[in-house]
Amino acid sequence: MPTDHSASRPTESASAETASGDTESDDHAPLLDVTDLRTHIHTDRGTVRAVDGVRFAVDRGEAVCLVGESGSGKSVTCESLTGIVPSPPAEMIGGSVSFDGTSLHDRETDLRAFRGDRIGHVFQNPQHALDPVYTVGAQLVEAVEIHREVSDEAARDRAVELLGRVGIPNPVERVEDYPHEFSGGMRQRVALAVALAADPDLLVADEPTTAVDATVQARLLALLRELLDDGMGLLLVTHDLRVVAETADRVLVMFGGTIVERGPVEAVFERPAHPYTQALFDSYDGFARRSDRPARDDVPEDGCRFRAECPHAIEACSGPDQPPEYAVAGDEYHTASCVYYAEDRRADDLLADARAAGPTGIEEDDD
Numbered sequence: 001m002p003t004d005h006s007a008s009r010p011t012e013s014a015s016a017e018t019a020s021g022d023t024e025s026d027d028h029a030p031l032l033d034v035t036d037l038r039t040h041i042h043t044d045r046g047t048v049r050a051v052d053g054v055r056f057a058v059d060r061g062e063a064v065c066l067v068g069e070s071g072s073g074k075s076v077t078c079e080s081l082t083g084i085v086p087s088p089p090a091e092m093i094g095g096s097v098s099f100d101g102t103s104l105h106d107r108e109t110d111l112r113a114f115r116g117d118r119i120g121h122v123f124q125n126p127q128h129a130l131d132p133v134y135t136v137g138a139q140l141v142e143a144v145e146i147h148r149e150v151s152d153e154a155a156r157d158r159a160v161e162l163l164g165r166v167g168i169p170n171p172v173e174r175v176e177d178y179p180h181e182f183s184g185g186m187r188q189r190v191a192l193a194v195a196l197a198a199d200p201d202l203l204v205a206d207e208p209t210t211a212v213d214a215t216v217q218a219r220l221l222a223l224l225r226e227l228l229d230d231g232m233g234l235l236l237v238t239h240d241l242r243v244v245a246e247t248a249d250r251v252l253v254m255f256g257g258t259i260v261e262r263g264p265v266e267a268v269f270e271r272p273a274h275p276y277t278q279a280l281f282d283s284y285d286g287f288a289r290r291s292d293r294p295a296r297d298d299v300p301e302d303g304c305r306f307r308a309e310c311p312h313a314i315e316a317c318s319g320p321d322q323p324p325e326y327a328v329a330g331d332e333y334h335t336a337s338c339v340y341y342a343e344d345r346r347a348d349d350l351l352a353d354a355r356a357a358g359p360t361g362i363e364e365d366d367d
């Protein structure tokens with residue numbers, strides 16, 4: 001069931017000014033505030049605009065889910081926040097990232113002071129996070145000690161506790177094991193435990209629940225909810241719409257390096273508004289993904305990135321920029337970057353199409 005940590009006070013609306021601002025003096029400044037983030041990747045075949053003007057915010061206690069097909073730029077967005085995107089080939093072209101009043105991309109800011117401490121990061125590929133030559137216990141203890149001055153024994157106890165909390169059986173014994181002694185799914189959970197060891201204010205988690213069975217997934221989601229209730233902010237990337245339904249306060253839908261739709265989870269699931277969101281949800285049968293299309297390399301670099309495939313595309317979709325974010329059905333917190341929402345008549349048709357196509361099934365879980 002979607003939680004309501006921030007339902008009464010969303011951090012974003014159709015107006016960009018709402019989310020950003022002079023954070024130090026403003027009590028209502030979000031924990032994380034990202035504006036116009038651009039990260040391009042230089043490849044043999046040219047420059048990929050992996051992230052091309054992304055804006056969003058995450059508040060304390062709030063779960064924001066980033067969804068979108070393979071190659072849409074979700075991981076590069078996450079990795080750009082604390083500058084851990086591999087560079088080269090990536091180049092952070094622009095944008096600002098403010099975290100609890102500190103501008104992360106300022107030259108003077110030492111990003112290492114935030115990574116793995118106040119901002120935890122679970123990589124899509126846990127190989128990046130775990131060091132093969134140390135036991136997971138040693139890595140957890142190190143992460144615990146970044147944050148707290150504790151005795152070795154207390155850090156050790158905390159390491160065991162964390163392993164147990166992410167659902168590793170026999171944590172007392174397993175803490176002695178090396179990363180390669182764990183399965184892929186378990187390594188991902190160990191990486192989550194490491195990311196949580198420093199009690200981060202913000203957890204950025206890229207597919208943390210893939211390759212785990214339903215029981216473990218339920219346990220992980222319960223853990224995330226507990227941490228959210230304690231005030232942690234969460235930016236979660238997932239292809240699993242059930243995870244979105246059960247975790248997210250708000251959803252960001254990404255396509256071609258841009259955010260094409262955003263809003264409270266109920267609104268986006270009940271009234272997917274951008275034609276891309278509609279196509280994305282159509283590729284699911286309820287919560288089950290029917291197909292995972294390979295990443296594409298033919299996304300336009302201007303105008304609406306989805307226009308080449310959009311059944312509703314018109315001349316106005318050709319640019320120069322991704323269309324502004326328009327309120328959907330009068331809800332200023334639910335926006336779609338689609339010219340049809342600039343005028344209500346055609347937008348109504350699009351929403352009617354979405355309803356005819358059927359909901360994603362979020363109601364099933366709502367009680």
Ligand SMILES: Nc1ncnc2c1ncn2[C@@H]1O[C@H](COP(=O)(O)OP(=O)(O)OP(=O)(O)O)[C@@H](O)[C@H]1O
Pocket residue numbers: 041042043048050068069070071072073074075076077086089124295
């Ligand atoms: N190291 C790299 N070298 C070249 N291109 C890259 C690299 N990393 C990412 N890209 C490109 O950047 C774009 C965004 O990739 P990203 O990994 O952010 O997608 P994603 O939304 O996380 O996809 P997935 O759901 O498959 O994880 C893609 O076009 C991808 O091919």
Ligand code: NI
Pocket residue numbers: 074075076124206
């Ligand atoms: Ni990814």
